[in-house]
Amino acid sequence: xxxxxxxxxxxxxxxxxxxxxxxxxxxxxxxxxxxxxxxxxxxxxxxxxxxxxxxxxxxxxxxxxxxxxxxxxxxxxxxxxxxxxxxxxxxxxxxxxxxxxxxxxxxxxxxxxxxxxxxxxxxxxxxxxxxxxxxxxxxxxxxxxxxxxxxxxxxx
Amino acid sequence: xxxxxxxxxxxxxxxxxxxxxxxxxxxxxxxxxxxxxxxxxxxxxxxxxxxxxxxxxxxxxxxxxxxxxxxxxxxxxxxxxxxxxxxxxxxxxxxxxxxxxxxxxxxxxxxxxxxxxxxxxxxxxxxxxxxxxxxxxxxxxxxxxxxxxxxxxxxx
DNA sequence: GTGCGACTTGAAGTCAGCTTCAGGTCAAGG
DNA sequence: CCTTGACCTGAAGCTGACTTCAAGTCGCAC
Numbered sequence: 622x623x624x625x626x627x628x629x630x631x632x633x634x635x636x637x638x639x640x641x642x643x644x645x646x647x648x649x650x651x652x653x654x655x656x657x658x659x660x661x662x663x664x665x666x667x668x669x670x671x672x673x674x675x676x677x678x679x680x681x682x683x684x685x686x687x688x689x690x691x692x693x694x695x696x697x698x699x700x701x702x703x704x705x706x707x708x709x710x711x712x713x714x715x716x717x718x719x720x721x722x723x724x725x726x727x728x729x730x731x732x733x734x735x736x737x738x739x740x741x742x743x744x745x746x747x748x749x750x751x752x753x754x755x756x757x758x759x760x761x762x763x764x765x766x767x768x769x770x771x772x773x774x775x776x777x
Numbered sequence: 778x779x780x781x782x783x784x785x786x787x788x789x790x791x792x793x794x795x796x797x798x799x800x801x802x803x804x805x806x807x808x809x810x811x812x813x814x815x816x817x818x819x820x821x822x823x824x825x826x827x828x829x830x831x832x833x834x835x836x837x838x839x840x841x842x843x844x845x846x847x848x849x850x851x852x853x854x855x856x857x858x859x860x861x862x863x864x865x866x867x868x869x870x871x872x873x874x875x876x877x878x879x880x881x882x883x884x885x886x887x888x889x890x891x892x893x894x895x896x897x898x899x900x901x902x903x904x905x906x907x908x909x910x911x912x913x914x915x916x917x918x919x920x921x922x923x924x925x926x927x928x929x930x931x932x933x
Numbered sequence: 934g935t936g937c938g939a940c941t942t943g944a945a946g947t948c949a950g951c952t953t954c955a956g957g958t959c960a961a962g963g
Numbered sequence: 964c965c966t967t968g969a970c971c972t973g974a975a976g977c978t979g980a981c982t983t984c985a986a987g988t989c990g991c992a993c
């Protein structure tokens with residue numbers, strides 16, 4: 622609460638790795654809150670860095686901002702969130718992650734059988750019809766993210 | 778090549794599960810080709826269904842349309858693709874899938890340690906900094922897809 | 934030959950998650 | 964006091980993969 626401890630948007634950007642534009646966006650979207658100077662410039666409490674760590678972790682996992690907001694809203698109102706609070710939030714992702722891994726493994730197994738038969742049959746292929754869920758989500762449904770698409774052999 | 782075997786866009790839509798709008802879009806994007814009636818309506822060869830199966834499988838894996846097109850362009854020009862052709866294409870995804878599973882498992886392991894410590898530290902947390910790749914891809918980078926976001930406990 | 938559902942087109946809209954821009958203001962060192 | 968770099972706002976733009984719309988045409992059964 623000490624004024625000298627407040628951070629400018631540039632400092633937060635530098636420390637968190639999020640560009641200022643993203644910080645402003647997150648604020649508009651209700652994920653962060655800021656105080657302002659008399660002149661209207663943003664000042665961030667140090668705790669925003671932990672919130673941003675959470676946000677980055679969530680985004681890495683592919684959690685949408687809506688859901689991130691829901692998570693953040695569950696943090697205690699008055700007091701600073703403690704380890705247990707953050708831990709509880711993280712734990713809820715563990716299950717999600719497990720599910721996602723399972724889905725991919727199932728897909729891989731299906732792909733193996735497809736490689737064997739070369740079928741890609743509309744009716745039979747498990748890759749085409751990996752399960753009810755995927756199929757139900759329509760043509761645009763994606764099991765995997767943009768970020769891993771590029772790099773099959775880019776690093777070396 | 779028999780005219781009676783050609784399919785209308787409605788039939789292809791119904792059989793493939795892609796809406797007509799998507800089929801037209803894929804054509805514009807060079808993923809499909811069609812013949813036309815004298816009146817200008819699309820007619821699809823039966824083989825388009827297999828192409829669409831491939832496209833759906835690719836999309837399920839999160840492969841972008843650009844890359845799908847590259848894949849499809851590698852199919853033989855003159856003759857109808859056979860099992861071996863499709864099999865070769867599918868095999869290239871096996872490695873991608875393995876990588877993605879690995880990335881998720883690494884993330885899960887990192888998450889486990891985070892659950893233990895509740896830290897989410899900017900410097901130390903593996904979930905925050907799961908590896909060079911993820912970090913390098915910036916704030917918008919996503920490890921996981923839209924489609925798996927909803928359903929933690931929706932089916933039952 | 935006529936009715937009507939299926940089809941055609943190009944243009945514009947949608948969604949998420951930001952980024953970029955123009956035009957102006959703030960804050961702090963000298 | 965003045966300069967200068969950091970900051971402010973709202974609006975518009977971007978990417979990818981489509982969808983939606985309006986206005987018009989086709990094709991087939993009757």
